[in-house]
Amino acid sequence: MNQETSSFCTQLHCDLLVIGGGINGAGIARDAAGRGLKVILCEKDDLAAHTSSASSKLIHGGLRYLEYYEFSLVRKALQEREDLMRIAPQLIRPMRFVMPYVKGLRPRWVLRAGLFLYDHLARRDLLPGSESCLLQESEVGRGLKPELQHGFLYSDAWVDDARLVVLNVMDAQQRGAQILTRTRCDHLEARDGRWIARLSQQLNAAEHPRDGYVQTASIEVDAACVVNATGAWVADLQNRSHLSASQTSVSNAPNAPNTAQQKIRLVKGSHIVVNRLFTHSHAYIFQHPDGRIVFAIPYEKDYTLIGTTDLDYLGAPEQFKAEISKEEVVYLCGLSNQYFEQQISIKDVVWSYAGVRPLADDGRSDSKSVTRDYRLEFDTSNAPILHVFGGKITTYRRLAEDALSLISGALSCSAKAWTKATLLPGGDLLSPTADNQNVLHRQDFIQACCKRYAWAPQAWVERLASSYGTHIHTILEGCATESDLGAPVLPGLYPCEIEYLLKHEFAQTAQDILWRRTKLGLHLERDAGVILERWLAQHHSAGSL
Missing domain, CATH: 3.50.50.60 (FAD/NAD(P)-binding domain)
Incomplete structure (x- = not known):
């Protein structure tokens, strides 16, 4: 020991x-x-x-909290949603959500009324409002089971939480x-x-x-x-x-x-990641007969993120180790299978994670309603x-x-x-202030970076621009050709990015780099962490223990 x-x-x-x-x-x-x-x-x-790295990766008002009459919380979160988009436009982007209507669950009028409140509880400048849709006549209905005919669209935002x-x-x-x-x-x-x-x-x-x-x-x-x-x-x-x-x-x-x-009430929330179940950029919000709400979100281009669960966590503080259970995996796969034509099971899960949320205990018996x-x-x-x-x-x-x-x-x-x-570091994409321009023209900034660094792999430049904003220029300072990047330590990971993360973003280990500063660990082989740890030990004094 x-x-x-x-x-x-x-x-x-x-x-x-x-x-x-x-x-x-x-x-x-x-x-x-x-x-x-x-x-x-x-x-x-x-x-x-x-x-804080085990969330559903959403900046949202919390549509389902309206059921518990938490109007103040939803209003506050909706106000913050657009403010955060303005101060971190490189990390937070608009996302459109699809809510299929399922007969026998929440009535259609309840969903419509809830979305009306969601649209009007706070001022909304950057995101479109809700609307109804015929699923089988829309791109967002492809992949859903054919009996799902009607649904609703509304807006929230996605975030790289870590x-x-x-x-x-x-x-x-x-x-x-x-x-x-x-x-x-x-x-x-x-x-x-x-x-x-x-x-x-x-x-x-x-x-x-x-x-x-x-x-x-x-x-x-x-x-x-x-x-x-x-x-x-x-x-x-x-x-x-x-x-x-x-x-x-x-x-x-x-x-x-x-x-x-x-x-304090400790509630565990777990997520699974599977190969992508749909190709468009919308996310889904699914109802479960037990009253829970589960999201299916496009994730890292090649995957779908499904979650979350809400279970009371009873472990002692010194033993906190949040891990998804087999029962939670089965639950999330089962809910996905109720909505998508493509069926999944435990063997299809390529990654999973869980986090323990420290919720203020308001005395409610059901963990999902705390x-x-x-x-x-x-x-x-x-x-x-x-x-x-x-x-x-x-x-x-x-x-x-x-x-x-x-x-x-x-x-x-x-x-x-x-x-x-006030912008967070790297958020000054096209404007030095926290205004709508950076949010609305984020894609223009990414395209400008691809043009400026046309000599580098385009997918890599797009990832850096999306993750680091204007700090991409710090990472690539002094580089003018692809050979200046040096040999990649791992596919899609060059020494200049590693050095930036060690110097500016407090990273020390392969785990820090592959799973929190980036999500490259999801795309690489299982031995990627060992290879990167070896490189860190050989090339930098900030190598991990």
């Missing part, structure tokens, strides 16, 4: 220590750094290593935040109105010997305020911080209890600390604003909210 040894100790001071490198922690760190606060963010693994986390952290760093990945918070103690945190940082293997143990660096952080954005571990860290019961709470969830110890809104609990009894419960990727930016509204007074920070109208 590996042993850990500390090699040295560093002492740091900051206004705000953010613990957790998922979407909420990343958004809060970015917002705080942009207001002039001295910020440190620590994450025990890679950025977006857990739930990259959205990374871009927020990149922006936070550019605004002065210190980012500590693979750094665990071992102890948190209130002392004289401030927080003393003891962190242990895993060191890069290429810089330190491999002789049977993992070498770590000890870091002590003196912080005026702490944000507990640890997701599924939020209640565990709250308990370990030995807080008193005196609290000030803000709630964005309906009927939220104002209690000293907020409850609110996706968030609660922020601010405790100033010993020293200022904010605990983040729940939330969804679509509302992360608003959550961060609400978080800063709560903690700014304790930090004597009077700076105003700013993130709504």
